[in-house]
């Protein structure tokens with residue numbers, strides 16, 4: 001109904017209308033995906049179970065045929081869908097352009113990673129079913145071998161070792177390789193591997209390209225065939241001319257009639273046919289390999305993905321100009337840079353590639369400062385946590401400056417070549433689109449909010465946001481120095497503009513025995529907003545709910561998973577003030 005109204009109003013649907021309609025089914029999104037899978041599975045199962053063109057193949061392979069084909073159709077769907085959430089530039093474009101006007105719809109785009117994982121898990125499960133069914137099929141090809149169906153049978157003789165079918169045919173061999181590749185990809189995608197050694201996950205996940213190539217070969221093998229001459233050879237008919245007739249075991253009462261041939265036509269058997277439903281034919285069944293439908297499913301999304309990768313390659317092939325590198329306390333480094341025509345929105349992230357550090361590795365970092373119309377500079381803050389960030393830091397900052405007593409230390413010299421890919425979208429972009437937002441950062445998780453705060457410092461009026469609760473939890477007092485200046489300037493700006501309620505800053509120092517302060521006169525405003533210990537989340541939510549009765553508060557969290565779990569739970573809780581908390585989360589692991 002909704003679809004009809006929209007289409008009629010616009011007459012010729014624009015891209016934005018179509019997108020809006022497609023993405024508006026947020027509530028039923030999973031239902032649509034599940035229904036599509038079930039429908040495909042069931043339709044294909046019935047086709048191979050009852051379709052006359054598969055009569056002989058079904059007789060030979062039984063349930064294995066139906067299960068292998070039905071699972072293959074689910075695999076086709078998911079192997080094509082799984083690529084779409086990985087078209088990150090396209091998603092970032094959709095999120096930012098006015099093509100997706102509703103917030104609910106834009107939030108759906110943030111679920112792209114979950115959707116990618118769901119498709120991945122489905123591929124694993126149905127690959128299991130597909131492989132098991134094909135193992136049974138290989139056995140049945142060998143056991144049910146018949147001389148009169150040589151064309152249809154993948155085995156070359158009765159009792160041929162089914163393992164030969166697996167390792168000497170194109171579909172068999174590619175299938176075995178695909179199982180191996182998939183196994184590697186699954187095991188390397190587990191949370192434990194991603195966190196402990198991201199590179200293993202990254203390199204094995206890139207085997208997806210090999211997987212798709214194998215898939216294309218796998219389906220072109222043409223082992224399963226359908227019957228082409230259903231008109232002249234109805235399935236199961238008795239062929240008076242050919243081998244089928246000789247080999248067919250007729251019921252006893254009929255076999256008497258067929259002892260001799262029928263001179264001058266088929267009047268006698270025809271009569272018999274009418275009474276006993278036995279069909280007579282003169283032709284052998286002819287078979288032909290199925291057209292590989294997988295190509296139709298996969299080629300569109302694969303081309304889209306490749307086009308996007310090519311676009312990203314071209315876009316990122318010019319290095320940035322590094323303007324300054326600053327060493328901050330607690331192992332954090334800030335890089336400011338410029339690049340021609342680079343545009344980004346607050347909350348977005350970029351991917352850094354520094355060939356001098358590693359020729360293959362790329363690492364994502366959230367922009368802490370976005371380029372504006374008047375200022376082309378943009379920046380990131382990196383926490384040194386592992387080998388890449390460590391080597392990158394050593395390259396940009398000489399050891400003497402790393403140990404400098406007075407931080408921040410600003411370095412200006414000749415830098416190695418640095419390439420960036422992006423920007424890419426994130427849920428944090430949405431924080432400016434709520435009237436009230438609660439932004440919670442844990443440690444270095446502050447970076448997306450830093451770019452939001454920088455944007456507000458520039459000009460807050462164009463945005464919907466009218467009140468921002470900014471909560472930042474850190475382990476040591478020094479960490480607050482990363483953005484202490486920004487927070488102070490912002491605080492003063494809103495006081496001067498007589499809007500002291502616009503930003504509510506709360507800093508929490510989680511690990512300390514005594515009272516501490518962010519040293520320096522200019523940080524007085526922050527010292528009075530510094531609390532010792534972890535925040536009391538429930539109290540905080542109650543307070544925000546009370547002050548913003550009946551409103552929708554956008555909740556954003558970037559930091560340790562434990563914080564986001566608590567916030568997610570509290571956001572879903574009802575409160576007596578009619579305030580709705582809408583949780584938006586980005587996952588980093």
Ligand SMILES: Cc1cc2nc3c(=O)[nH]c(=O)nc-3n(C[C@H](O)[C@H](O)[C@H](O)COP(=O)(O)OP(=O)(O)OC[C@H]3O[C@@H](n4cnc5c(N)ncnc54)[C@H](O)[C@@H]3O)c2cc1C
Pocket residue numbers: 194195196197198199349362363364365366367380381382383384385386387388389390444447448587588589
């Ligand atoms: C969208 C996004 C935005 C980020 N923004 C920032 C930021 O603003 N500032 C910041 O300091 N850090 C940020 N990170 C984390 C940063 O990417 C990692 O700390 C960095 O890649 C670590 O690399 P390493 O080799 O030094 O450490 P490793 O010891 O290899 O890894 C440390 C942790 O980082 C993760 N990681 C490693 N490599 C990658 C990668 N290529 N992609 C994603 N995660 C990886 C691993 O899961 C591991 O848990 C962000 C991560 C993501 C996904």
Ligand SMILES: NC(=O)c1ccc[n+]([C@@H]2O[C@H](COP(=O)([O-])OP(=O)(O)OC[C@H]3O[C@@H](n4cnc5c(N)ncnc54)[C@H](OP(=O)(O)O)[C@@H]3O)[C@@H](O)[C@H]2O)c1
Pocket residue numbers: 366383442443444445446447448473474475476509510511534535558559560561562563566588589
């Ligand atoms: N900007 C980004 O986009 C980005 C970049 C890198 C990392 N990350 C994510 O951010 C996380 C933080 O990185 P980090 O190493 O800087 O953080 P961290 O130092 O491990 O933790 C930051 C603070 O969060 C507090 N905390 C943890 N769980 C809490 C809870 N349930 N309630 C209240 N406070 C809690 C910690 O308190 P305690 O001292 O009491 O534990 C600590 O003070 C990483 O795990 C990563 O997933 C995000």
